[in-house]
Structure formats: C-alpha cells, structure tokens
Amino acid sequence: MALIRTQFTSRKLEEVFSTSAGAVYQADSERCLYVDFAGKRTRLNFLCFLRLKTAVEKVDIEQMLLDAEAPDLEIISICACEHCFVLDATEILAFRELLQGAFVMFKLNHIIKDCLYRLPVS
Amino acid sequence: MKDLIRIKSMLSTETEKHLNQQIKKEAYASAIYLSMAGWCDRNGFQGAADHFYKQSDEERDHQLKLFKFLSDMGGTAISPEVTNVKQEFGSFREVFEEALEHEIAVTQSFKNIMAHLHKEGDYVTAEYLNWFLKEQREEEYVARRILELFDVIGEEGTGRWDIDRHIHKIEYNEA
Numbered sequence: 676m677a678l679i680r681t682q683f684t685s686r687k688l689e690e691v692f693s694t695s696a697g698a699v700y701q702a703d704s705e706r707c708l709y710v711d712f713a714g715k716r717t718r719l720n721f722l723c724f725l726r727l728k729t730a731v732e733k734v735d736i737e738q739m740l741l742d743a744e745a746p747d748l749e750i751i752s753i754c755a756c757e758h759c760f761v762l763d764a765t766e767i768l769a770f771r772e773l774l775q776g777a778f779v780m781f782k783l784n785h786i787i788k789d790c791l792y793r794l795p796v797s
Numbered sequence: 798m799k800d801l802i803r804i805k806s807m808l809s810t811e812t813e814k815h816l817n818q819q820i821k822k823e824a825y826a827s828a829i830y831l832s833m834a835g836w837c838d839r840n841g842f843q844g845a846a847d848h849f850y851k852q853s854d855e856e857r858d859h860q861l862k863l864f865k866f867l868s869d870m871g872g873t874a875i876s877p878e879v880t881n882v883k884q885e886f887g888s889f890r891e892v893f894e895e896a897l898e899h900e901i902a903v904t905q906s907f908k909n910i911m912a913h914l915h916k917e918g919d920y921v922t923a924e925y926l927n928w929f930l931k932e933q934r935e936e937e938y939v940a941r942r943i944l945e946l947f948d949v950i951g952e953e954g955t956g957r958w959d960i961d962r963h964i965h966k967i968e969y970n971e972a
Contacts, residue, residue, distance in 0.1 A: 781802040
C-alpha cells in the first residue's frame with residue numbers, strides 16, 4: 676500500500692485501493708478515509724464509508740439503463756455526511772468497483788494483522 | 798495501516814448481513830403470530846389466542862436480543878420493515894400447521910447462520926447463538942405437540958374446543 680504525504684498538511688495517507696477512476700486512502704492519525712472520485716476528495720469516517728458503499732450498491736443500474744423515463748443521473752447522499760455524489764451509470768459502476776476493492780483490501784489488512792501481530796506468540 | 802474494519806466491529810460484513818436477515822425474520826414471526834392470535838380470538842379460540850399472543854411477544858424478544866447483540870458488537874442493526882403478513886386462515890388446524898412450518902424455517906435459518914459462523918471461525922457469535930438453537934428445540938416441540946392434538950383428540954363434536962383448552966398445558970421439559 677503506497678504511502679503519500681499530502682501537499683498542504685503533514686497527514687499521512689495510505690492508499691487502500693485505486694482504479695483508473697479514483698482512489699481510496701486511509702489516514703490513521705484521523706481514523707478516517709479519503710475518497711478521490713468524480714473530481715473531488717471526500718473525507719469520511721468508517722461508518723459513513725460503509726453507508727456510502729451500501730448506497731452505491733443499492734442503485735438499480737438495470738432500471739437506469741433500460742427505463743426511458745428513469746433519470747440518467749443518480750444522486751447518492753448519505754446521512755450525517757455533508758457530501759453527495761451525482762453520478763451516471765458508468766460512474767456508478769466505476770465507483771462500485773473502487774469501493775468493493777477497498778473493502779477487499781480492508782479484509783486483507785485484517786488477515787495480515789491477525790497473522791503478523793495478533794496470533795504469533797512473542 | 799490501522800485495521801479499521803476490525804476496530805469498528807467484531808463482526809464481518811457477511812455475519813452482520815446474516816444477523817440483520819434473522820432480525821427481520823424474528824420481526825415477521827412476531828407479526829404473523831400476532832395475526833394468528835387475532836384470528837383465533839375472533840373465531841372463539843381463547844386458549845390458542847393466548848398462546849399466540851405469548852409467542853408473538855417471545856419472537857419480539859428474540860428480535861431485540863439479536864438487535865442489541867449486533868449493536869453491541871459494533872455492527873449496524875437495521876430495524877426491519879415487515880410486510881405481507883397473512884391475516885386470514887382456512888381453519889383452526891391450518892393456523893398450527895403454519896406455525897410449525899414457520900418454526901422449522903427459523904430453525905433452518907439458524908442452522909445456516911451457524912454453518913457460516915463455523916466456516917468463518919467466528920466462535921464468539923456462534924456461542925451467543927447457541928441460546929437461540931436451544932430455544933428452537935422448545936419452539937418446534939410445542940408447535941408439533943399442539944398439532945398432534947388435532948389427531949389425538951380429533952376435531953369432531955367438541956374436539957376443537959377441547960384442543961383449545963389443552964394448548965396451554967403443553968410445555969417442553971428438557972431430557
């Protein structure tokens with residue numbers, strides 16, 4: 676996982692997962708996540724990040740594409756979070772891939788922590 | 798990198814999903830038993846109505862127990878939406894047939910969750926759910942025994958009245 680230092684602050688961001696469409700970073704010092712997507716950077720705590728994933732997965736892409744009366748854009752907003760995303764079907768698919776990838780990496784990190792630090796007897 | 802997913806919750810996303818589904822099933826069970834109680838009440842079966850009111854309360858308790866556990870372990874417990882609750886039944890016997898069928902479905906659901914938990918190695922949650930498995934032994938026993946009354950006593954003459962009077966006497970004494 677790549678470690679980057681932001682230009683204007685001393686906070687360390689570790690890359691959790693990235694695709695050509697965006698990236699998810701973790702800031703351990705703030706116990707939060709940063710999502711780079713759709714041209715902006717969004718700061719979220721873990722719970723909001725989880726809710727964002729659920730909200731993105733709930734969007735009925737098939738209906739968006741097949742129903743002529745359905746809007747072409749979806750507004751994704753989550754409670755207790757000032758950010759919202761206005762995305763088309765392609766962006767939603769890309770966002771899903773990014774968020775699902777991030778969760779796979781969280782699980783991998785959890786397994787690695789277990790194996791390297793929690794389970795070994797010192 | 799901090800293990801945020803583990804810091805936040807002791808439960809995996811899949812386990813959380815399973816438990817939320819079970820919360821919904823318990824809520825549905827509470828609603829369907831309430832509906833059965835209402836049907837029995839308006840058809841003159843007071844004993845059966847009392848039995849189902851009690852069952853409905855118990856299912857609600859199970860729902861809350863799971864809800865609290867999920868919240869305590871750091872998960873997101875979802876207050877479920879309950880729809881399509883059947884209000885009318887074809888006969889007195891049909892009510893109990895459906896009750897037993899429902900208990901069998903709940904037992905199966907817990908078995909599936911346990912299988913998942915053992916596969917995942919989540920013995921903490923599995924240990925907690927042992928209480929529910931034990932409870933299911935009792936629930937199925939009572940539902941099955943009541944249904945057997947329909948064959949033992951018979952529905953002819955004052956049979957249904959007699960069955961209704963015997964329902965509250967059935968209780969499970971563990972071997």
